[in-house]
Amino acid sequence: MTLHIPFDNSYGRLPDRFYARQPAEPVRAPGLIRVNDALALQLGIDPAALASPEGLEVLAGNRVRDGADPLAQAYAGHQFGGWNPQLGDGRAILLGEVVDCNHQRRDIQLKGAGRTPFSRMGDGRAWLGPVIREYLVSEAMHAMGVPTTRALAAVSTGETVLREQGPLPGAVLTRVASSHIRVGTFQYFAARGDAEAVALLADHVRARHYPGADGALELLGEVVAAQARLVADWMALGFIHGVMNTDNCHVGGETIDYGPCAFMDIYKAGKVFSSIDHHGRYAYAAQPGIAAWNLAQFATCLLPLIHADSDRAVALATEAVHRFPDLYEAAFLAKFRGKLGLVTAEEEDWGLVLGLLSAMETGRADFTNTFRALAGGDPAGAFANPAPLGDWLAQYRARLDRQGGADTAMMARCNPAVIPRNHLVEEAIAAAVAGDLDPFSALLAAVTDPYAAPPAGFDLPPQPGQEVLRTFCGT
Numbered sequence: 001m002t003l004h005i006p007f008d009n010s011y012g013r014l015p016d017r018f019y020a021r022q023p024a025e026p027v028r029a030p031g032l033i034r035v036n037d038a039l040a041l042q043l044g045i046d047p048a049a050l051a052s053p054e055g056l057e058v059l060a061g062n063r064v065r066d067g068a069d070p071l072a073q074a075y076a077g078h079q080f081g082g083w084n085p086q087l088g089d090g091r092a093i094l095l096g097e098v099v100d101c102n103h104q105r106r107d108i109q110l111k112g113a114g115r116t117p118f119s120r121m122g123d124g125r126a127w128l129g130p131v132i133r134e135y136l137v138s139e140a141m142h143a144m145g146v147p148t149t150r151a152l153a154a155v156s157t158g159e160t161v162l163r164e165q166g167p168l169p170g171a172v173l174t175r176v177a178s179s180h181i182r183v184g185t186f187q188y189f190a191a192r193g194d195a196e197a198v199a200l201l202a203d204h205v206r207a208r209h210y211p212g213a214d215g216a217l218e219l220l221g222e223v224v225a226a227q228a229r230l231v232a233d234w235m236a237l238g239f240i241h242g243v244m245n246t247d248n249c250h251v252g253g254e255t256i257d258y259g260p261c262a263f264m265d266i267y268k269a270g271k272v273f274s275s276i277d278h279h280g281r282y283a284y285a286a287q288p289g290i291a292a293w294n295l296a297q298f299a300t301c302l303l304p305l306i307h308a309d310s311d312r313a314v315a316l317a318t319e320a321v322h323r324f325p326d327l328y329e330a331a332f333l334a335k336f337r338g339k340l341g342l343v344t345a346e347e348e349d350w351g352l353v354l355g356l357l358s359a360m361e362t363g364r365a366d367f368t369n370t371f372r373a374l375a376g377g378d379p380a381g382a383f384a385n386p387a388p389l390g391d392w393l394a395q396y397r398a399r400l401d402r403q404g405g406a407d408t409a410m411m412a413r414c415n416p417a418v419i420p421r422n423h424l425v426e427e428a429i430a431a432a433v434a435g436d437l438d439p440f441s442a443l444l445a446a447v448t449d450p451y452a453a454p455p456a457g458f459d460l461p462p463q464p465g466q467e468v469l470r471t472f473c474g475t
Helices: 037-042 053-060 128-143 183-190 195-209 215-237 284-306 310-321 324-340 349-362 367-374 389-403 408-414 422-433 438-447
Strands: 019-021 031-035 071-073 077-079 082-084 092-099 105-111 150-163 166-177
Touching: 031 053, 031 438, 037 150, 053 150, 053 166, 077 183, 128 150, 128 166, 128 422, 128 438, 183 195, 183 284, 195 215, 195 284, 215 284, 215 310, 215 324, 284 310, 284 324, 324 349, 324 367, 324 408, 349 367, 349 389, 367 408, 422 438
Parallel strands: none
Antiparallel strands: 019 071, 031 150, 071 092, 077 082, 092 105, 105 166, 150 166
Protein backbone atom coordinates (compact mmCIF):
# COMPACT_ATOMS: atom_id res chain seq x y z
CA MET A 1 0.00 0.00 0.00
CA THR A 2 1.56 3.27 -1.14
CA LEU A 3 1.14 6.39 0.95
CA HIS A 4 0.34 9.52 -1.04
CA ILE A 5 0.24 12.92 0.67
CA PRO A 6 -0.90 15.66 -1.75
CA PHE A 7 1.62 18.29 -0.67
CA ASP A 8 1.15 21.82 -1.97
CA ASN A 9 3.65 23.97 -0.10
CA SER A 10 3.75 27.75 0.23
CA TYR A 11 5.74 28.69 3.35
CA GLY A 12 8.91 27.21 1.88
CA ARG A 13 8.63 29.66 -1.02
CA LEU A 14 9.33 32.51 1.38
CA PRO A 15 13.00 33.56 1.68
CA ASP A 16 15.46 31.30 3.46
CA ARG A 17 15.62 33.50 6.56
CA PHE A 18 12.09 32.39 7.50
CA TYR A 19 13.19 28.85 8.34
CA ALA A 20 15.94 26.26 8.44
CA ARG A 21 15.51 23.47 5.92
CA GLN A 22 16.17 20.02 7.32
CA PRO A 23 14.47 16.64 7.70
CA ALA A 24 13.46 15.10 10.99
CA GLU A 25 15.98 13.01 12.89
CA PRO A 26 15.21 9.27 12.47
CA VAL A 27 14.13 7.19 15.45
CA ARG A 28 15.08 3.63 16.34
CA ALA A 29 11.87 1.59 16.43
CA PRO A 30 8.66 3.50 15.68
CA GLY A 31 5.34 2.05 16.80
CA LEU A 32 1.86 3.25 15.93
CA ILE A 33 -0.22 4.68 18.77
CA ARG A 34 -3.09 6.26 16.85
CA VAL A 35 -4.14 7.58 13.45
CA ASN A 36 -7.00 10.05 13.20
CA ASP A 37 -8.87 8.45 10.30
CA ALA A 38 -11.48 11.18 9.87
CA LEU A 39 -8.89 13.95 9.78
CA ALA A 40 -6.72 12.00 7.34
CA LEU A 41 -9.65 11.72 4.95
CA GLN A 42 -10.26 15.47 5.20
CA LEU A 43 -6.66 16.01 4.16
CA GLY A 44 -6.94 13.69 1.17
CA ILE A 45 -4.81 10.98 2.79
CA ASP A 46 -5.76 7.30 2.94
CA PRO A 47 -5.81 6.46 6.68
CA ALA A 48 -4.95 2.83 6.01
CA ALA A 49 -1.85 3.90 4.09
CA LEU A 50 -0.97 6.29 6.90
CA ALA A 51 -1.14 3.38 9.37
CA SER A 52 0.92 1.10 7.12
CA PRO A 53 4.62 0.36 7.72
CA GLU A 54 5.51 3.03 5.14
CA GLY A 55 3.17 5.52 6.78
CA LEU A 56 4.64 4.77 10.19
CA GLU A 57 8.11 5.61 8.86
CA VAL A 58 6.81 8.97 7.61
CA LEU A 59 5.01 9.76 10.87
CA ALA A 60 8.16 8.98 12.84
CA GLY A 61 10.33 11.20 10.65
CA ASN A 62 12.35 8.29 9.28
CA ARG A 63 11.24 8.81 5.69
CA VAL A 64 10.44 11.90 3.61
CA ARG A 65 7.63 11.56 1.10
CA ASP A 66 7.81 13.05 -2.39
CA GLY A 67 6.61 16.64 -2.37
CA ALA A 68 7.45 17.27 1.27
CA ASP A 69 9.51 20.33 2.14
CA PRO A 70 10.71 19.71 5.70
CA LEU A 71 11.73 22.81 7.61
CA ALA A 72 11.86 24.37 11.07
CA GLN A 73 10.29 27.82 11.33
CA ALA A 74 12.00 30.84 12.87
CA TYR A 75 10.23 32.98 15.46
CA ALA A 76 10.86 34.97 18.62
CA GLY A 77 8.55 35.93 21.48
CA HIS A 78 7.75 37.31 24.88
CA GLN A 79 7.76 34.47 27.41
CA PHE A 80 6.04 35.44 30.66
CA GLY A 81 6.59 39.05 29.60
CA GLY A 82 10.33 38.63 29.02
CA TRP A 83 11.71 39.11 25.52
CA ASN A 84 13.50 36.25 23.79
CA PRO A 85 14.76 37.22 20.32
CA GLN A 86 15.56 33.66 19.20
CA LEU A 87 13.08 30.83 19.69
CA GLY A 88 11.86 28.89 16.65
CA ASP A 89 10.88 25.27 16.15
CA GLY A 90 13.26 23.54 18.51
CA ARG A 91 11.63 20.12 18.27
CA ALA A 92 9.21 20.39 15.36
CA ILE A 93 9.56 19.92 11.62
CA LEU A 94 6.97 21.21 9.16
CA LEU A 95 6.67 18.45 6.57
CA GLY A 96 4.62 20.58 4.21
CA GLU A 97 1.10 21.71 3.41
CA VAL A 98 -1.98 20.19 1.85
CA VAL A 99 -5.23 21.69 0.63
CA ASP A 100 -8.05 19.84 2.36
CA CYS A 101 -11.49 18.79 1.14
CA ASN A 102 -12.86 22.20 2.16
CA HIS A 103 -10.21 23.95 0.05
CA GLN A 104 -8.39 25.14 3.18
CA ARG A 105 -4.60 25.07 3.36
CA ARG A 106 -3.31 22.98 6.28
CA ASP A 107 0.17 22.42 7.70
CA ILE A 108 1.38 18.94 8.61
CA GLN A 109 4.06 19.09 11.29
CA LEU A 110 5.98 16.49 13.29
CA LYS A 111 6.36 17.52 16.93
CA GLY A 112 9.20 15.77 18.76
CA ALA A 113 11.08 15.26 15.50
CA GLY A 114 14.59 15.95 16.78
CA ARG A 115 17.06 18.77 17.06
CA THR A 116 17.02 21.81 14.78
CA PRO A 117 19.13 24.98 14.65
CA PHE A 118 16.54 26.46 17.05
CA SER A 119 16.82 23.73 19.70
CA ARG A 120 19.26 25.66 21.92
CA MET A 121 20.03 23.21 24.78
CA GLY A 122 17.07 20.89 24.11
CA ASP A 123 17.16 17.38 22.67
CA GLY A 124 14.41 18.08 20.15
CA ARG A 125 12.33 15.17 21.37
CA ALA A 126 8.97 14.73 23.08
CA TRP A 127 7.98 12.13 25.60
CA LEU A 128 4.79 10.15 25.49
CA GLY A 129 2.87 12.08 28.17
CA PRO A 130 2.62 15.47 26.43
CA VAL A 131 1.86 13.75 23.13
CA ILE A 132 -1.08 11.91 24.70
CA ARG A 133 -2.23 15.12 26.42
CA GLU A 134 -2.16 17.23 23.26
CA TYR A 135 -3.88 14.53 21.23
CA LEU A 136 -6.72 14.29 23.76
CA VAL A 137 -7.14 17.99 24.47
CA SER A 138 -6.82 19.29 20.92
CA GLU A 139 -9.32 16.75 19.60
CA ALA A 140 -11.69 17.56 22.47
CA MET A 141 -11.42 21.26 21.71
CA HIS A 142 -12.24 20.59 18.06
CA ALA A 143 -15.26 18.52 19.07
CA MET A 144 -16.46 21.42 21.23
CA GLY A 145 -16.18 23.84 18.32
CA VAL A 146 -13.05 25.69 19.45
CA PRO A 147 -10.56 26.69 16.73
CA THR A 148 -7.50 24.54 17.35
CA THR A 149 -4.62 22.65 15.90
CA ARG A 150 -5.46 18.98 15.40
CA ALA A 151 -3.80 15.64 16.02
CA LEU A 152 -3.40 13.52 12.90
CA ALA A 153 -1.34 10.76 14.50
CA ALA A 154 0.84 9.73 17.41
CA VAL A 155 3.71 7.26 17.28
CA SER A 156 6.17 5.90 19.81
CA THR A 157 9.86 6.09 18.94
CA GLY A 158 11.32 3.07 20.71
CA GLU A 159 13.73 5.46 22.39
CA THR A 160 13.84 7.09 25.81
CA VAL A 161 14.18 10.78 26.55
CA LEU A 162 15.63 12.18 29.74
CA ARG A 163 13.50 14.60 31.73
CA GLU A 164 13.43 15.71 35.36
CA GLN A 165 11.34 12.64 36.19
CA GLY A 166 14.03 10.38 34.69
CA PRO A 167 14.05 8.33 31.46
CA LEU A 168 10.68 8.35 29.69
CA PRO A 169 9.34 6.78 26.49
CA GLY A 170 9.69 8.99 23.42
CA ALA A 171 6.88 9.84 21.01
CA VAL A 172 6.11 12.03 18.00
CA LEU A 173 2.83 13.88 17.43
CA THR A 174 1.72 14.70 13.90
CA ARG A 175 0.00 18.06 14.24
CA VAL A 176 -2.24 19.74 11.69
CA ALA A 177 -2.89 23.49 11.71
CA SER A 178 -4.21 26.19 9.41
CA SER A 179 -0.62 27.46 9.72
CA HIS A 180 2.03 27.67 12.40
CA ILE A 181 2.47 31.44 12.13
CA ARG A 182 2.54 33.23 15.46
CA VAL A 183 2.77 36.77 16.75
CA GLY A 184 6.32 35.75 17.58
CA THR A 185 7.00 35.08 13.89
CA PHE A 186 6.34 38.75 13.17
CA GLN A 187 8.36 39.77 16.21
CA TYR A 188 11.37 37.80 15.00
CA PHE A 189 11.70 39.97 11.90
CA ALA A 190 10.48 43.26 13.37
CA ALA A 191 13.10 43.07 16.12
CA ARG A 192 15.78 42.65 13.46
CA GLY A 193 14.57 45.67 11.52
CA ASP A 194 13.71 43.41 8.58
CA ALA A 195 10.82 45.43 7.14
CA GLU A 196 10.82 43.42 3.92
CA ALA A 197 10.27 40.16 5.80
CA VAL A 198 7.48 41.65 7.92
CA ALA A 199 5.73 42.83 4.75
CA LEU A 200 6.16 39.44 3.06
CA LEU A 201 4.83 37.68 6.15
CA ALA A 202 1.83 40.02 6.40
CA ASP A 203 0.97 39.38 2.75
CA HIS A 204 1.33 35.62 3.31
CA VAL A 205 -0.98 35.70 6.35
CA ARG A 206 -3.59 37.82 4.58
CA ALA A 207 -3.62 35.46 1.61
CA ARG A 208 -3.77 32.37 3.80
CA HIS A 209 -6.02 33.39 6.68
CA TYR A 210 -7.81 36.64 5.83
CA PRO A 211 -8.08 37.02 2.05
CA GLY A 212 -10.65 39.79 2.47
CA ALA A 213 -8.31 41.97 4.53
CA ASP A 214 -7.00 44.97 2.59
CA GLY A 215 -3.65 45.97 4.03
CA ALA A 216 -1.96 45.67 7.39
CA LEU A 217 -4.53 47.62 9.39
CA GLU A 218 -7.37 45.35 8.31
CA LEU A 219 -5.14 42.35 9.00
CA LEU A 220 -4.62 43.63 12.55
CA GLY A 221 -8.37 44.06 12.97
CA GLU A 222 -9.02 40.51 11.80
CA VAL A 223 -6.47 39.04 14.21
CA VAL A 224 -7.88 41.12 17.09
CA ALA A 225 -11.37 39.79 16.36
CA ALA A 226 -10.16 36.19 15.99
CA GLN A 227 -8.34 36.30 19.33
CA ALA A 228 -11.38 37.83 21.06
CA ARG A 229 -13.56 34.97 19.85
CA LEU A 230 -10.95 32.35 20.73
CA VAL A 231 -10.39 33.49 24.31
CA ALA A 232 -14.16 33.72 24.84
CA ASP A 233 -14.37 30.08 23.73
CA TRP A 234 -11.74 29.15 26.31
CA MET A 235 -13.45 31.03 29.10
CA ALA A 236 -16.80 29.39 28.36
CA LEU A 237 -15.23 25.96 28.88
CA GLY A 238 -13.14 26.72 31.96
CA PHE A 239 -10.01 26.17 29.89
CA ILE A 240 -6.64 27.55 30.99
CA HIS A 241 -4.00 27.59 28.27
CA GLY A 242 -1.20 28.04 30.77
CA VAL A 243 1.50 29.55 28.57
CA MET A 244 0.07 32.46 26.56
CA ASN A 245 3.43 33.71 25.35
CA THR A 246 3.46 35.67 22.10
CA ASP A 247 5.12 32.72 20.38
CA ASN A 248 2.01 30.69 21.31
CA CYS A 249 -0.42 33.32 19.97
CA HIS A 250 -1.63 32.05 16.59
CA VAL A 251 -2.40 34.79 14.05
CA GLY A 252 -5.11 32.62 12.50
CA GLY A 253 -6.95 32.42 15.82
CA GLU A 254 -6.33 28.76 16.66
CA THR A 255 -5.41 27.25 20.02
CA ILE A 256 -1.82 26.08 19.70
CA ASP A 257 0.93 24.63 21.90
CA TYR A 258 -1.09 23.08 24.69
CA GLY A 259 1.85 22.49 27.04
CA PRO A 260 0.60 22.79 30.64
CA CYS A 261 -3.03 23.43 29.66
CA ALA A 262 -5.89 22.24 31.87
CA PHE A 263 -9.63 22.45 32.37
CA MET A 264 -10.88 23.61 35.74
CA ASP A 265 -12.80 21.27 37.97
CA ILE A 266 -13.72 23.56 40.90
CA TYR A 267 -14.20 27.10 39.61
CA LYS A 268 -11.71 29.72 40.73
CA ALA A 269 -11.14 32.95 38.81
CA GLY A 270 -7.45 33.05 39.67
CA LYS A 271 -6.85 29.37 38.96
CA VAL A 272 -3.38 28.44 37.70
CA PHE A 273 -2.16 24.95 36.85
CA SER A 274 1.18 25.55 35.13
CA SER A 275 4.13 24.73 37.34
CA ILE A 276 6.14 27.62 35.85
CA ASP A 277 3.44 30.30 36.22
CA HIS A 278 4.55 31.35 39.68
CA HIS A 279 2.76 34.71 39.72
CA GLY A 280 -0.48 33.81 37.95
CA ARG A 281 0.27 35.78 34.79
CA TYR A 282 -1.75 33.29 32.74
CA ALA A 283 -4.48 32.50 35.29
CA TYR A 284 -8.01 31.79 34.04
CA ALA A 285 -9.37 35.31 34.58
CA ALA A 286 -6.15 36.92 33.28
CA GLN A 287 -6.43 35.36 29.81
CA PRO A 288 -8.42 38.16 28.10
CA GLY A 289 -5.99 40.82 29.31
CA ILE A 290 -2.99 38.79 28.21
CA ALA A 291 -4.52 38.29 24.76
CA ALA A 292 -4.88 42.07 24.45
CA TRP A 293 -1.25 42.51 25.52
CA ASN A 294 -0.11 40.01 22.90
CA LEU A 295 -2.12 41.85 20.25
CA ALA A 296 -0.39 45.09 21.18
CA GLN A 297 2.94 43.39 20.47
CA PHE A 298 1.58 42.24 17.11
CA ALA A 299 0.40 45.76 16.30
CA THR A 300 3.86 47.12 17.05
CA CYS A 301 5.33 44.84 14.39
CA LEU A 302 2.88 46.13 11.79
CA LEU A 303 3.31 49.88 12.42
CA PRO A 304 5.54 50.59 9.38
CA LEU A 305 2.97 48.84 7.17
CA ILE A 306 -0.05 50.63 8.63
CA HIS A 307 0.98 54.20 7.80
CA ALA A 308 4.10 56.02 6.66
CA ASP A 309 3.60 58.62 9.39
CA SER A 310 4.63 56.92 12.65
CA ASP A 311 2.26 58.92 14.86
CA ARG A 312 -0.65 58.15 12.58
CA ALA A 313 0.34 54.48 12.49
CA VAL A 314 0.38 54.31 16.30
CA ALA A 315 -3.02 55.99 16.53
CA LEU A 316 -4.62 53.62 14.02
CA ALA A 317 -3.06 50.53 15.57
CA THR A 318 -4.06 51.60 19.07
CA GLU A 319 -7.64 52.10 17.95
CA ALA A 320 -7.68 48.62 16.42
CA VAL A 321 -6.28 46.92 19.53
CA HIS A 322 -8.61 48.89 21.79
CA ARG A 323 -11.56 47.22 20.05
CA PHE A 324 -10.57 43.97 21.72
CA PRO A 325 -12.44 44.48 25.05
CA ASP A 326 -15.77 45.15 23.35
CA LEU A 327 -15.29 42.30 20.88
CA TYR A 328 -14.32 39.95 23.68
CA GLU A 329 -17.23 40.98 25.91
CA ALA A 330 -19.69 40.43 23.05
CA ALA A 331 -18.25 36.98 22.31
CA PHE A 332 -18.11 36.09 26.02
CA LEU A 333 -21.73 37.11 26.57
CA ALA A 334 -22.88 35.21 23.49
CA LYS A 335 -21.19 32.07 24.79
CA PHE A 336 -22.58 32.36 28.31
CA ARG A 337 -26.07 33.30 27.14
CA GLY A 338 -26.04 30.02 25.23
CA LYS A 339 -24.86 28.16 28.31
CA LEU A 340 -27.67 29.73 30.36
CA GLY A 341 -30.35 29.17 27.72
CA LEU A 342 -30.90 32.87 27.11
CA VAL A 343 -32.21 33.60 23.63
CA THR A 344 -32.75 37.31 24.21
CA ALA A 345 -30.24 39.95 25.29
CA GLU A 346 -30.60 42.26 28.28
CA GLU A 347 -28.16 44.80 29.70
CA GLU A 348 -28.14 42.97 33.03
CA ASP A 349 -26.84 39.74 31.48
CA TRP A 350 -23.18 40.58 32.15
CA GLY A 351 -23.94 40.97 35.84
CA LEU A 352 -26.00 37.78 35.80
CA VAL A 353 -23.07 35.78 34.42
CA LEU A 354 -20.56 37.33 36.82
CA GLY A 355 -22.97 36.71 39.68
CA LEU A 356 -23.11 33.02 38.86
CA LEU A 357 -19.34 32.77 38.61
CA SER A 358 -19.00 34.49 41.97
CA ALA A 359 -21.49 32.08 43.55
CA MET A 360 -19.63 29.16 41.97
CA GLU A 361 -16.32 30.31 43.43
CA THR A 362 -17.77 30.88 46.90
CA GLY A 363 -19.64 27.58 46.80
CA ARG A 364 -16.75 25.60 45.29
CA ALA A 365 -18.78 24.46 42.31
CA ASP A 366 -17.60 22.21 39.51
CA PHE A 367 -17.45 24.43 36.42
CA THR A 368 -18.59 21.96 33.76
CA ASN A 369 -21.22 20.18 35.82
CA THR A 370 -22.79 23.42 37.09
CA PHE A 371 -23.75 24.52 33.59
CA ARG A 372 -24.81 21.05 32.53
CA ALA A 373 -27.03 20.76 35.62
CA LEU A 374 -28.65 24.14 34.99
CA ALA A 375 -30.45 22.65 32.01
CA GLY A 376 -32.11 20.25 34.45
CA GLY A 377 -33.03 23.13 36.72
CA ASP A 378 -31.07 22.01 39.80
CA PRO A 379 -27.36 22.90 39.78
CA ALA A 380 -26.97 22.62 43.55
CA GLY A 381 -25.46 19.15 43.26
CA ALA A 382 -22.41 20.63 41.53
CA PHE A 383 -21.69 22.84 44.57
CA ALA A 384 -19.76 21.79 47.65
CA ASN A 385 -21.70 24.56 49.42
CA PRO A 386 -24.88 25.52 47.54
CA ALA A 387 -25.86 28.34 49.92
CA PRO A 388 -24.43 31.15 47.70
CA LEU A 389 -26.51 29.89 44.79
CA GLY A 390 -29.91 30.78 46.24
CA ASP A 391 -30.04 34.51 45.51
CA TRP A 392 -28.60 34.05 42.06
CA LEU A 393 -31.15 31.36 41.15
CA ALA A 394 -33.96 33.76 41.98
CA GLN A 395 -32.49 36.35 39.59
CA TYR A 396 -31.95 33.73 36.92
CA ARG A 397 -35.48 32.37 37.11
CA ALA A 398 -36.87 35.88 36.87
CA ARG A 399 -34.71 36.45 33.80
CA LEU A 400 -35.99 33.24 32.23
CA ASP A 401 -39.57 34.21 32.96
CA ARG A 402 -39.08 37.41 30.96
CA GLN A 403 -38.20 35.38 27.85
CA GLY A 404 -40.69 32.57 28.42
CA GLY A 405 -38.30 29.96 29.84
CA ALA A 406 -34.88 28.54 29.07
CA ASP A 407 -33.94 27.15 25.69
CA THR A 408 -32.85 23.80 27.08
CA ALA A 409 -31.95 22.40 23.66
CA MET A 410 -29.49 25.25 23.20
CA MET A 411 -28.10 24.64 26.68
CA ALA A 412 -27.47 21.01 25.79
CA ARG A 413 -25.59 22.13 22.67
CA CYS A 414 -23.50 24.71 24.54
CA ASN A 415 -22.58 22.77 27.68
CA PRO A 416 -20.42 19.67 27.26
CA ALA A 417 -21.14 16.71 29.49
CA VAL A 418 -17.53 15.57 29.38
CA ILE A 419 -14.20 17.36 29.10
CA PRO A 420 -10.63 16.01 29.31
CA ARG A 421 -10.51 16.23 33.08
CA ASN A 422 -6.97 16.47 34.32
CA HIS A 423 -7.04 13.36 36.48
CA LEU A 424 -8.41 11.27 33.61
CA VAL A 425 -5.74 12.59 31.26
CA GLU A 426 -3.05 11.73 33.80
CA GLU A 427 -4.51 8.24 34.24
CA ALA A 428 -4.46 7.73 30.46
CA ILE A 429 -0.85 8.89 30.31
CA ALA A 430 0.23 6.60 33.16
CA ALA A 431 -1.45 3.63 31.50
CA ALA A 432 0.11 4.45 28.12
CA VAL A 433 3.57 4.64 29.68
CA ALA A 434 2.90 1.18 31.13
CA GLY A 435 1.94 -0.09 27.67
CA ASP A 436 -1.86 0.03 28.00
CA LEU A 437 -3.55 2.34 25.46
CA ASP A 438 -7.11 1.34 26.34
CA PRO A 439 -7.70 4.23 28.81
CA PHE A 440 -6.42 6.69 26.18
CA SER A 441 -8.76 5.24 23.56
CA ALA A 442 -11.75 5.26 25.92
CA LEU A 443 -11.14 8.84 27.03
CA LEU A 444 -10.61 9.97 23.44
CA ALA A 445 -13.94 8.43 22.42
CA ALA A 446 -15.70 10.25 25.27
CA VAL A 447 -14.16 13.70 24.77
CA THR A 448 -14.72 13.68 21.02
CA ASP A 449 -18.46 13.19 21.60
CA PRO A 450 -18.71 15.75 24.40
CA TYR A 451 -22.42 16.55 24.34
CA ALA A 452 -23.64 12.96 24.55
CA ALA A 453 -24.26 11.15 27.81
CA PRO A 454 -20.77 9.93 28.70
CA PRO A 455 -19.77 6.48 29.92
CA ALA A 456 -19.87 6.07 33.68
CA GLY A 457 -17.25 8.11 35.48
CA PHE A 458 -16.13 10.37 32.66
CA ASP A 459 -18.28 13.29 33.81
CA LEU A 460 -17.33 13.05 37.48
CA PRO A 461 -14.95 15.53 39.13
CA PRO A 462 -11.88 14.06 40.79
CA GLN A 463 -12.29 12.32 44.10
CA PRO A 464 -10.07 13.20 47.08
CA GLY A 465 -6.51 12.35 46.14
CA GLN A 466 -7.23 12.44 42.39
CA GLU A 467 -7.13 16.20 41.84
CA VAL A 468 -4.30 17.44 39.63
CA LEU A 469 -2.90 20.63 41.13
CA ARG A 470 0.02 21.27 38.76
CA THR A 471 0.67 20.65 35.10
CA PHE A 472 3.96 20.72 33.23
CA CYS A 473 5.17 21.58 29.73
CA GLY A 474 7.30 18.47 29.83
CA THR A 475 7.75 17.90 26.12
